[in-house]
Amino acid sequence: MNFVKELEWREMLHTSMPGVEEHLKEGMRSAYVGIDPTADSLHIGHLVSVMMLKHFQAAGHRPIALIGGATGMIGDPSGKSKERNLLDEETLRHNQESIKQQLARFLDFDSDAENAAKVVNNFDWMKDFSFLGFIRDVGKHITVNYMMAKDSVKKRLTAEDSEGMSFTEFTYQLVQGYDFLHLFNHEGCTLQMGGSDQWGNITTGTEMIRRIGNGKAFAITCPLITKSDGGKFGKTESGNIWLDADRTSPYVFYQFWMNVSDEDAAKYMRIFTLFSKDEIEELIKKHAEAPHLRALQSALAKDVTIRVHSEEDYNNAVAASNILFGKSTTQDLKKLSERDFLSIFEGVPQSDVDLSVIKDGLGIIELTAEKSDLFSSNGEARRMLKSNAVSLNKEKVDESKVVNSEDLLFGKYLILQKGKKNYYLISVS
């Protein structure tokens, strides 16, 4: 398999340095991508980089994931990143370990294969670097002129509404560049990959390798993932979509992919799954013939959910979705066994309410806004009710609805909906 060609047809190749393809053909190579360890879980925004590593390994090369313990403290001026907080080392290690676990679902770390994946943390080689040591050994070799020419820097210096740029941020590219040099020297790593916004930072690295390491290294970037409507990829109303099941339930995770627009679905298939070109084209064709069946979204959601979570989680998510999005009614809910009922709503936000509160009747507004956090204020609850957006046990209700024990399913549950897609479970005890 030709790694570069593979990225190309998947439209995951934005820019690459001349000669990369030949370089990779010559034998096994090592490449790395950087990952911010700001949390103990990856989110789906990270997945693109992970997939690049995956393809890289599949092509017989050796992938390295670099946890940016040091760089994460600085903040990359390429993004809109605000000031970063220093993570203490304990947290850092914890995050690193958790992230590695997640990466292991995609990459082969354990086999004896020569190209087994590896995780490194730049904190390990940066923490003991003294300031003087750094400016003497590293800073000396790169001119400010060179650094200023980077888009990420230029933008910050010239923009009219610029908020300026701290020296710390300015040096970011040196620190990241040094990572590359370090990996070049210690791991024989000759390629860095990342999002297209990383191009400038990556080339500082190859430049250092050329000047300090007297070597040749390469860069490949992929396009930043967007949504067809211009929105940010991977964000929902409730925030990031995480890989960690405790942060984002498998059900919500599955739903995220099911909800992708047609236009994006084909694109995401190429990027986030390992389906072949033919298989994807076949699915696109199938989808075009019967769009309402949403072959693309289903295949995408299935593949990614199984890979990130498990077959079982996937099956549960599908079962839940069928009930939740089918034309089911209160009757259908009642027909379920309590066990099935609970497993369906497992991934749905929940809260507990005391039976005494409800027994003698409780207004729907109070229930949704005060006794649970479906809505954040009475006003919001009232507005939503006015616009006919609220359902109780799959039936639309209005402001006058008073909830009492009659409404309980299995004698202890209430299902609330905001709009079509947002479910909320209240357990009464």
Next chain:
RNA sequence: GGGGGGAUACUCAAGCGGCCAACGAGGACAGACUGUAAAUCUGUUGGUGUACACCUUCGCAGGUUCGAAUCCUGCUCCCCCCA
């Protein structure tokens, strides 16, 4: 050190003594239409109350005024130019 500009709700961005809970745009949420899609149309987007109303909000703290996001004083932070 000197001079100039700025800080407004999720973001951008008006307002420059009362008609301001604050124009507009984006975003977000909801409704209709659909295919749990896109596009489109409609509504909502500080809190409490059914509502005329009231309370909290325009960097922070004071002051002037019947009345301030708007004027004054001090403070904090940011940007630009000169040294």
